[in-house]
Amino acid sequence: MTKTGAQILWECLEREGVTHVFGYPGGAILPAYDALKHSSIHHVLVRHEQGATHMADGYARASGRVGVAVATSGPGATNLVTGIATAMMDSSPVVCITGQVGSKLIGSDAFQETDITGITLPITKHNYLVTHAAELARTIREAFYVARSGRPGPVLVDVTKDAQQSSCEFDWEGAKPQLPGYRPDLSPAPKEYEQALELIHNAKRPVILLGHGAIVSGAMREVRDLAERAGIPVALTLLGLGALPASHPLNLGMMGMHGEAWVNHTIQEADLLIALGMRFDDRVTGNLKTYAPNAKKIHVEIDPAEINKNVKVDVALVGDLREVLREMLPRIESIDRSEWSDVIDQLRGDSAVRDIQNLPDNGHLYAAHVINDLWRETRGGNVVVVTDVGQHQMWEAQYYKHEEPRSLITSGGLGTMGFALPAAIGAKVACPEAEVWVVAGDGGFQMTMSELATIVQENLKINIAIINNGYLGMVRQWQEFFYDRNYQATPLLNPDFAKIAEAYGIRNMTVTERSQVVPAVVSARQHTGPVLMNFKVEQEDTVYPMVAAGAALHEMIRRPNPIVETADDE
Amino acid sequence: MLNTYVVYVENKPGVLTRVASLFRRRAFNIDSLTVGRTEKPEVSRMTITVDADRDQSRRIEANLYKLVNVLLVENITNEPAIVRDLAMIKVAATHEARSHVLELASVFRARVVDVAPESLIIEITGDEDKIDGLLEVLRPYGLLEMVRTGIVAMRRGSKCSTVTAPTNTLAQAAGDDDVQYSV
Numbered sequence: 001m002t003k004t005g006a007q008i009l010w011e012c013l014e015r016e017g018v019t020h021v022f023g024y025p026g027g028a029i030l031p032a033y034d035a036l037k038h039s040s041i042h043h044v045l046v047r048h049e050q051g052a053t054h055m056a057d058g059y060a061r062a063s064g065r066v067g068v069a070v071a072t073s074g075p076g077a078t079n080l081v082t083g084i085a086t087a088m089m090d091s092s093p094v095v096c097i098t099g100q101v102g103s104k105l106i107g108s109d110a111f112q113e114t115d116i117t118g119i120t121l122p123i124t125k126h127n128y129l130v131t132h133a134a135e136l137a138r139t140i141r142e143a144f145y146v147a148r149s150g151r152p153g154p155v156l157v158d159v160t161k162d163a164q165q166s167s168c169e170f171d172w173e174g175a176k177p178q179l180p181g182y183r184p185d186l187s188p189a190p191k192e193y194e195q196a197l198e199l200i201h202n203a204k205r206p207v208i209l210l211g212h213g214a215i216v217s218g219a220m221r222e223v224r225d226l227a228e229r230a231g232i233p234v235a236l237t238l239l240g241l242g243a244l245p246a247s248h249p250l251n252l253g254m255m256g257m258h259g260e261a262w263v264n265h266t267i268q269e270a271d272l273l274i275a276l277g278m279r280f281d282d283r284v285t286g287n288l289k290t291y292a293p294n295a296k297k298i299h300v301e302i303d304p305a306e307i308n309k310n311v312k313v314d315v316a317l318v319g320d321l322r323e324v325l326r327e328m329l330p331r332i333e334s335i336d337r338s339e340w341s342d343v344i345d346q347l348r349g350d351s352a353v354r355d356i357q358n359l360p361d362n363g364h365l366y367a368a369h370v371i372n373d374l375w376r377e378t379r380g381g382n383v384v385v386v387t388d389v390g391q392h393q394m395w396e397a398q399y400y401k402h403e404e405p406r407s408l409i410t411s412g413g414l415g416t417m418g419f420a421l422p423a424a425i426g427a428k429v430a431c432p433e434a435e436v437w438v439v440a441g442d443g444g445f446q447m448t449m450s451e452l453a454t455i456v457q458e459n460l461k462i463n464i465a466i467i468n469n470g471y472l473g474m475v476r477q478w479q480e481f482f483y484d485r486n487y488q489a490t491p492l493l494n495p496d497f498a499k500i501a502e503a504y505g506i507r508n509m510t511v512t513e514r515s516q517v518v519p520a521v522v523s524a525r526q527h528t529g530p531v532l533m534n535f536k537v538e539q540e541d542t543v544y545p546m547v548a549a550g551a552a553l554h555e556m557i558r559r560p561n562p563i564v565e566t567a568d569d570e
Numbered sequence: 571m572l573n574t575y576v577v578y579v580e581n582k583p584g585v586l587t588r589v590a591s592l593f594r595r596r597a598f599n600i601d602s603l604t605v606g607r608t609e610k611p612e613v614s615r616m617t618i619t620v621d622a623d624r625d626q627s628r629r630i631e632a633n634l635y636k637l638v639n640v641l642l643v644e645n646i647t648n649e650p651a652i653v654r655d656l657a658m659i660k661v662a663a664t665h666e667a668r669s670h671v672l673e674l675a676s677v678f679r680a681r682v683v684d685v686a687p688e689s690l691i692i693e694i695t696g697d698e699d700k701i702d703g704l705l706e707v708l709r710p711y712g713l714l715e716m717v718r719t720g721i722v723a724m725r726r727g728s729k730c731s732t733v734t735a736p737t738n739t740l741a742q743a744a745g746d747d748d749v750q751y752s753v
Binding site for chain 2: 117118121122125129146179180181182183190303304305308309312350
């Protein structure tokens, strides 16, 4: 059947299971938008194309399905870049469709022409320039396949205006992906399993390091089985949070720069690290020269290029985490490791007293209070928390106890401020039944707050908690520690967030005392529409513990005043 | 140490950029890169030499495989192989010096491919050391211009690389004359 490129585009997206796209129209993508009226796909109009990629990313992370962003050529396409890089760093399956000037005009510096495939080459898993309608079906199929298979990532498809306008025979079945060089399905050799099992069975002080790969692979059950059967405690990366319930007795919590002290000490004293779907980012290892010096290392990872990149490992099992663990589990022997858990308990006992912030209500409002109270109020529900980047992000990771995978969505690798609000929109669109919370700083929120209009236009129930300390808090914290408290360019003069919310017709609340936190959260949850909550917290509060950049993982800056109470006082 | 890779890639627009960009962004320094056709029109072959230690060389291979258009990567550094570089050298050759230059060229089994009153162009094929050697002895006469292809390499013996050739590529399917084959 003969169709235009524009019609083929939407039909291919439908056949790939796409129900929603996030986009912004413009000249070079207009033929596609013209054909949208015949499609069942719901188009979410964003207010800035960066929002479109973050929404597609949030959609993908919340659901595991491929998220789709659409933009025009030139500035529309370049505005996608930050969101694409964010998705790339966190292995999120996103397909971006961009319009391009007519194929005859390419290279002529035509109006709104930009070489977006060139620009995004290093930050996409793969990208395409489509200049003929006949190439479109296969390209879209390949794009989705590449985006979601293996280690997922963003794929960009740049479609020239004439490719959208011209017609050709549409043959979905005949347009099967042809990717002779693409091998996403690798699996370890039998010998490597033997070596890994031997290390696990001989270890006295093993630790599992659990990352995002567990969630992407859907290996939560298998990870839990491994930990329980072999009695191995589990430390998590930021993006791994939720892969093992926070309440699980073997869950130590988050590791790394702002991980709890006992977690980092446990890693440093381990004799075996079992890294599952994580990539030894510098934020979790600290100084590599002093990292887990006495530990053998097993690395289970789908991307062979991650093996021995940062940390040299003894055994590498390259493959899908769930498949690898399923192969291993029947051969895992149950081992009593009470000696090791006693050591960890001792480490924990000391640290819990010193590091957990559960300050008494002294009239001040601390960010940790807000997060912790939010967790207590919403626990047990179908809640997705989407955070921005900075201090509030680390407090969220420390004080919100995630029990479910995909219940925390945050920009880890790229650390993209402005991520939270649009990503939350994507998450809410993907999971309309979920209770979606944005936790953002006053700095990052202002980077993408134009998407408040998208929330209203799409009538989405999203609760927004601004952790407002009047500073770019994490940068201020670094200035405090490493730049003699020289607070250059970190104090913020903020707008009246209440009036901003009002302008969009969004209900707002301002909270300045701890006693108001819970009533505000309760009221926000009861309201049927979106709510913006401005939590005015202590201005110069600091995230502890902290491993300074380049310091050894066990050399943490600890809380200066030991706090007696702990957050484990449920 | 210098590693030599033979890399088979799909013959599609932009593939050279993808490979070059990979080396740049992972901070691996390319010593030499050549690319050309193979016996299969839909496949191009690159010879890449890179200075890398053992771990790095494995990661280079793994990263190359992450490129969707890369079909096969072989590190032939430690395998017996024929390695060739080609150079054309324009050397000053005045009347007095000419016979000396010609003699040197013949010792190196190089060919003279152009003769002008004041200069000669010498073409030499061989491994890099041989070419460097000729350059060294010609230098005193005055090197006016020089161009080298970079190395190409092939394993000795009957062992061949097998590449699963992409069949029915987009270009063929479209049957379009103005589709450009380039990397």
